Amino acid sequence: MAADVKALKSYLVSLGFDANEGQYLKFESKLKQAANLVKASTFTMGADLLKWQIAVTSMFVGIGTAVVGTLVEVAKADQEYRLFGQRMFLNTQQARSLKMALDALGQPLEAIAFDPELHGRYEQLKKDQGLLSAGLGSDYESSMRQIRDVMFEFTRLEVEFKYFVMSVAKNIFQAMGGGDFIAKLHQLNDWIIKNIPEWSMKFTTYLLPILKDVWRVLKDTGILLWNLGLDFANLVNGIAGDSDAMSASMPAWEKFMRAIDHVINAVDDLIEGLIWLENHRGILGLIVGGIGGFEVGGPAGALIGAAALGGAGFAMDYVRSQGGGGIEDASSGLAGAGTGSIEDQARAAAALVGPQLGVDPSIVFAQWAHETGNFTNRGARSLNNLAGINVPGSNGEDYKSYGSISEFAQDYASLIKRRYSGALGAGNVDDYATALKNGGYFTGPLNEYERGMRGFQGNYSGGGSQTHVGSVTVNVQGTNATPDQISKAVTDGIERHTALQTKRSLVQTRSVYA
Secondary structure: OHHHHHHHHHHHHHOOOOOOHHHHHHHHHHHHHHHHHHHHHHHHHHHHHHHHHHHHHHHHHHHHHHHHHHHHHHHHHHHHHHHHHHHHOOOHHHHHHHHHHHHHHOOOHHHHHHOHHHHHHHHHHHHHHHHHHHHHOOOHHHHHHHHHHHHHHHHHHHHHHHHHHHHHHHHHHHHOOOHHHHHHHHHHHHHHHHHHHHHHHHHHHHHHHHHHHHHHHHHHHHHHHHHHHHHHHHHHHHHHOOOOOOOOOOOHHHHHHHHHHHHHHHHHHHHHHHHHHHHOHHHHHHHHHHHHHHHHHHHHHHHHHHHHHHHHHHHHHHHHHOOOOHHHHHHHOOOOOOOOOHHHHHHHHHHHHHHHHOOOHHHHHHHHHHHOOOOOOHHHHHOOOOOOOEOOOOOOOOEOOOOOHHHHHHHHHHHHHHHOHHHOOOOOHHHHHHHHHHOOOOOOOHHHHHHHHHHHHHHHHOOEEEEEEOOEEEEEEOOOOOHHHHHHHHHHHHHHHHHHHHHHHHHHHHHHHO
């Protein structure tokens, strides 16, 4: 293109025309743009045409493959009909008619033979197939045989290819040396076996110092950690005043266990102390007011702050002690848990503790009743302690004393949340008792504890009854009905549910037998 433009320029100059260089360059640029556009368009059109040809070819290949696959499947099915006819002593056409009718109806031969409706439909299908078979022509079977012959030739090719691969494998092995190759591998293995002791010795010579250094570092680290842990255990046991744990004759692991137990008890005592201060706001007010006042106004401020907050706290304690709900009950959510008999107070407290723990209040009430012998032991009568809660650090030899059932209920809810979280959300007595047993709440047999709780659960609502349906025992609580009325109501309810379930089952299975 550039040569042609130059020739044109020379020709025009020879004719006497002046060559405008700027116009010439612009003309040349446009010609190049046109050439590039033609090239790009031609390439794009060619690529699109190639894509279209590939797509069309793929479509025809897919159609051809599907057609060939259909032919193969039809030929295979025809062979199955022929073999089926041999087993049933029928010719191929009869066997095909019978098999296709059975598959279409989806029923076994014996059902079609004895059911009039199915037999009629079978006869209709048989008649239809007689007409359709006539349209296949007399050469249908020979055509199917020819298709199977083609398939067999491909089968022969497959077998031939397998033998070809076997021959190639043999030739490759022989080219590698055959028996000589095996001998060389055998010599290699013998050489390795012979030199393993020497290699092992050299490897050990270089590796042993490294392993010794690593073992020494690990051993020193373990000794250091052990000594630090032992020092910590001795420190904790010393602070706790556990003279037995300070003895040199006590095993180290037992010292660790004692120290962990002291730490847990210390945390528990701290929480108990905070709860006690919260329940005795007068003392808490004195402490907080004194500290705050001293920071602001020195000794005089401490006196004024202690007097102000302490006086307010003692006033709140006084209001709480007068019953009737009060500030304490309103703030804790245990209103009404401080009046009436012990059993009535336990019901009121359980009604408010249960939702805090996510369990039925009757379960909480039943556990309290079981622990106190139906609210008759010393804990219930003298200590307001309905759950046998121990004084921290007493090893189960002393029980905590509470100022009221309300105070006990607060501590009980806090204790279950902290140390027996597995009981939270328990759905029945057995789950609740199992969670307490797993947490170490009691040491007796679990089944006896569960039986005791179940025996008191009905007393939560002031009464209850049991009714028996077969081998099942049903506990009914919170009703004034007689045992006979309860038994009849439960039995009627079960019968209604059973009848409803039977109807549902019949509706679900009706379509099968209809």
